[in-house]
Amino acid sequence: MRKGDETRERILEIAEMSVLAKGFAATWIEEIIAEAGITKSGFFYHFKDKNELAHIMLKRYVCANDRVFDDVIERGHQLSDDPLQAFLISLKLLAEVMSDLPNGHPGCLIACICYQERQFDREVLNLTARSVEAWNARFRAILDNIALEHPPRDPIDFDDVADMLSCVVDGSIIMSKALNDPSRIERQVMAFRSFIKLLFSSTPQIRVPMPNSTGARERSTDRARAYASTVLIKNSRPSGSTCVRRSW
Amino acid sequence: MRKGDETRERILEIAEMSVLAKGFAATWIEEIIAEAGITKSGFFYHFKDKNELAHIMLKRYVCANDRVFDDVIERGHQLSDDPLQAFLISLKLLAEVMSDLPNGHPGCLIACICYQERQFDREVLNLTARSVEAWNARFRAILDNIALEHPPRDPIDFDDVADMLSCVVDGSIIMSKALNDPSRIERQVMAFRSFIKLLFSSTPQIRVPMPNSTGARERSTDRARAYASTVLIKNSRPSGSTCVRRSW
DNA sequence: CCGAAACCGTACCGGCGGTACAGTATACCG
DNA sequence: CGGTATACTGTACCGCCGGTACGGTTTCGG
Numbered sequence: 001m002r003k004g005d006e007t008r009e010r011i012l013e014i015a016e017m018s019v020l021a022k023g024f025a026a027t028w029i030e031e032i033i034a035e036a037g038i039t040k041s042g043f044f045y046h047f048k049d050k051n052e053l054a055h056i057m058l059k060r061y062v063c064a065n066d067r068v069f070d071d072v073i074e075r076g077h078q079l080s081d082d083p084l085q086a087f088l089i090s091l092k093l094l095a096e097v098m099s100d101l102p103n104g105h106p107g108c109l110i111a112c113i114c115y116q117e118r119q120f121d122r123e124v125l126n127l128t129a130r131s132v133e134a135w136n137a138r139f140r141a142i143l144d145n146i147a148l149e150h151p152p153r154d155p156i157d158f159d160d161v162a163d164m165l166s167c168v169v170d171g172s173i174i175m176s177k178a179l180n181d182p183s184r185i186e187r188q189v190m191a192f193r194s195f196i197k198l199l200f201s202s203t204p205q206i207r208v209p210m211p212n213s214t215g216a217r218e219r220s221t222d223r224a225r226a227y228a229s230t231v232l233i234k235n236s237r238p239s240g241s242t243c244v245r246r247s248w
Numbered sequence: 249m250r251k252g253d254e255t256r257e258r259i260l261e262i263a264e265m266s267v268l269a270k271g272f273a274a275t276w277i278e279e280i281i282a283e284a285g286i287t288k289s290g291f292f293y294h295f296k297d298k299n300e301l302a303h304i305m306l307k308r309y310v311c312a313n314d315r316v317f318d319d320v321i322e323r324g325h326q327l328s329d330d331p332l333q334a335f336l337i338s339l340k341l342l343a344e345v346m347s348d349l350p351n352g353h354p355g356c357l358i359a360c361i362c363y364q365e366r367q368f369d370r371e372v373l374n375l376t377a378r379s380v381e382a383w384n385a386r387f388r389a390i391l392d393n394i395a396l397e398h399p400p401r402d403p404i405d406f407d408d409v410a411d412m413l414s415c416v417v418d419g420s421i422i423m424s425k426a427l428n429d430p431s432r433i434e435r436q437v438m439a440f441r442s443f444i445k446l447l448f449s450s451t452p453q454i455r456v457p458m459p460n461s462t463g464a465r466e467r468s469t470d471r472a473r474a475y476a477s478t479v480l481i482k483n484s485r486p487s488g489s490t491c492v493r494r495s496w
Numbered sequence: 497c498c499g500a501a502a503c504c505g506t507a508c509c510g511g512c513g514g515t516a517c518a519g520t521a522t523a524c525c526g
Numbered sequence: 527c528g529g530t531a532t533a534c535t536g537t538a539c540c541g542c543c544g545g546t547a548c549g550g551t552t553t554c555g556g
Binding site (some may be wrong): 497508523 | 527540
Binding site (some may be wrong): 117128132155156159192195197211227 | 268269273307356359364376377395401404407414419420421422426427428432442447
């Protein structure tokens, strides 16, 4: 029963990469099985049809994402007792994780499915909706916690601020794909972090602006990245579940 | 030559809606021609193949988006001489336009293409990249203009702030599709507006927060919407070009 | 040694993309 | 009035891929 799971996992990984790069309809089963080194019969032994493949693929993706959030948020809380500081740390860690991928971020399966929604059944679409809601609620709870100690500087609805993180990440993944520049994701998460900082910081920190900095974008986070990666990996789950791979 | 253009436009509109709802590969030509009331020969008379359809569709989309931005930014400048206020007005108008669609926002073609990139040729992908870059540069220029009169309260790179608008819009479109809630787009653009306000406002406006507002989201913009729509439409192009339909 | 799990091989159908090409209706233009 | 370009229609066909069916084979644990 172990060898079957391994093949299954290999199929899912190949299929997900293909779906994120070409779309669901354009992902041919024949291509998947060629890359996985199995036959068509082998494929249909594991998945009764393409729709079941999509369903299991999505579940796997959501699971992986949840674990990444668990890790990042947990590490934030370990490194600071202040809820604001903890969240800011978590966001930095998230930014690192998101851009710590060799060939750029492959894409968000939820977004991918949303742009091909008429190809999927209700079950799949409901799972995407419930996943997004769960993540939003999670961020919302964090913001509520922060507000108990740090009054916000703008009467904005926290639901919208919570939603914004998902939006920024999904949007930046698209931009990173469109411009072939993986660093956009990290930069956007950090921009959202600035928003959180501005929203909750009590001391107005008016620093020296950079009015005409048109020039090249510079990587300012190399040291921080090395640090954060160490911190994050240190406490991540031992191994076993291949579920923790990336987020979004 | 006029009747041909009309048919062509009808095909493009149907195809775009289908692509945004099902993806490119799953958009069958037979379905398009059935809905357009023509034959397969008629389709291939206008477009030599599916790839050419994609290319022209994308050009049309980018053109429509540019016009929406032109309108919104122009109206902002007409309504205030202060660059910050003008941009805040433009953002509010943009929020209105984005959510002023009967069946929710159909989706962003750029994002849709990015999630099916391996289906398209270099020409199409280059056009998406150049479009995104142009929009980012446009927002960046606006921010530079604002900073001349309003020093920012955080040393964040303006390129990232400019990128953020595109990211928030694209991300919120996905969320609106995933949750079947068109209002998310408007709310997210307004959240970005709050960020801009916080970033550039000189007088720290610490208002009464709403610490535990867990309850239902309320529509606070009905009056403003009616106003903004009027303002926007008033100065929009007379007609002719069916290009101005929606943004993103 | 038996039986379940995990495949392989082959054959086949149907749907869709795309090509080819001949024919037709309409409008404008000289 | 005739001709020519535009804007299609109609039919026929190929090839590829998704999906089904079903029988055979290997591997491995008990």
